Amino acid sequence: MPQRATLMEEQGCSVRVVHLERLVQARAGALSPRQLERLSALYRAMGDPGRLGILLALAQGEMCVCDLAALLKVSESAVSHQLRRLRDLFLVKTRRDAQCLYYSLDDLHVNQLLAVGLAHVEE
Amino acid sequence: MPQRATLMEEQGCSVRVVHLERLVQARAGALSPRQLERLSALYRAMGDPGRLGILLALAQGEMCVCDLAALLKVSESAVSHQLRRLRDLFLVKTRRDAQCLYYSLDDLHVNQLLAVGLAHVEE
DNA sequence: TTAATATATGAGCAAATGTTCATATATTAA
DNA sequence: TTAATATATGAACATTTGCTCATATATTAA
Numbered sequence: 001m002p003q004r005a006t007l008m009e010e011q012g013c014s015v016r017v018v019h020l021e022r023l024v025q026a027r028a029g030a031l032s033p034r035q036l037e038r039l040s041a042l043y044r045a046m047g048d049p050g051r052l053g054i055l056l057a058l059a060q061g062e063m064c065v066c067d068l069a070a071l072l073k074v075s076e077s078a079v080s081h082q083l084r085r086l087r088d089l090f091l092v093k094t095r096r097d098a099q100c101l102y103y104s105l106d107d108l109h110v111n112q113l114l115a116v117g118l119a120h121v122e123e
Numbered sequence: 124m125p126q127r128a129t130l131m132e133e134q135g136c137s138v139r140v141v142h143l144e145r146l147v148q149a150r151a152g153a154l155s156p157r158q159l160e161r162l163s164a165l166y167r168a169m170g171d172p173g174r175l176g177i178l179l180a181l182a183q184g185e186m187c188v189c190d191l192a193a194l195l196k197v198s199e200s201a202v203s204h205q206l207r208r209l210r211d212l213f214l215v216k217t218r219r220d221a222q223c224l225y226y227s228l229d230d231l232h233v234n235q236l237l238a239v240g241l242a243h244v245e246e
Numbered sequence: 247t248t249a250a251t252a253t254a255t256g257a258g259c260a261a262a263t264g265t266t267c268a269t270a271t272a273t274t275a276a
Numbered sequence: 277t278t279a280a281t282a283t284a285t286g287a288a289c290a291t292t293t294g295c296t297c298a299t300a301t302a303t304t305a306a
Contacts, residue, residue, distance in 0.1 A: 128281080128282080139281095141282095173294080173295095197295085200295085201296080204295080205294085219303090222302080222304065
């Protein structure tokens with residue numbers, strides 16, 4: 001097993017590589033660019049304090065748009081934009097009752113992501 | 124239980140609220156601003172395709188900086204910047220062997236966050 | 247000690263992001 | 277149907293973010 005980098009030719013550029021077998025293994029197990037983009041978009045959506053505040057509030061039960069706006073002290077328009085993004089990524093879902101749209105977490109994965117993240121931050 | 128919004132005075136501004144009891148409940152269970160910032164920073168760090176690629180590679184075993192750079196086809200400097208951020212948030216840790224620094228996932232929470240996220244995206 | 251290797255860091259710049267404001271749509275009440 | 281309520285959306289602007297380039301630090305070999 002080499003401990004020093006060797007120079008490899010890749011796409012016309014020379015690249016330093018120490019453990020070629022790890023590179024090969026990592027590439028074999030890598031996601032497709034499309035999957036990688038979807039997964040990173042999921043975490044990115046949770047990475048804004050405003051949107052995360054929405055998700056944490058919904059973890060305790062469904063809420064409508066104007067209550068979320070009041071809770072987070074931002075405009076209803078801003079909340080609506082954030083909710084759209086969360087919905088596009090299947091992080092939240094809606095239920096309509098008259099004029100109100102009630103938002104809640106989409107599935108158990110979202111609860112789990114929040115729980116594990118919290119555990120990591122609280123240690 | 125009111126179905127229509129009532130106007131509340133909050134910090135000098137009037138705010139529409141439909142379900143006051145949900146608001147009170149959500150505020151009681153809310154994180155401190157500091158915790159919210161830390162948690163969102165955690166997800167935000169995972170939300171970049173480059174950094175996520177690093178984490179997914181490390182989920183299969185430790186790697187050094189130059190191998191990661193070769194794998195992800197970016198400069199070693201860029202990888203180093205990304206690794207620093209991941210390390211600051213306790214997502215990765217290091218082990219030194221001679222000149223090489225070997226990076227690996229910091230604890231099981233990180234594996235779990237990746238696994239749950241993948242499950243959510245793959246459904 | 248000096249040179250070479252491996253990684254880290256700071257400043258600056260281009261690209262991505264979140265909010266606001268104005269306006270649009272959808273549902274219900276009159 | 278018309279007015280009122282609740283939410284959604286598009287464009288524009290200010291902030292944040294991630295990369296590059298140059299340089300710095302740390303470890304080992306000579």
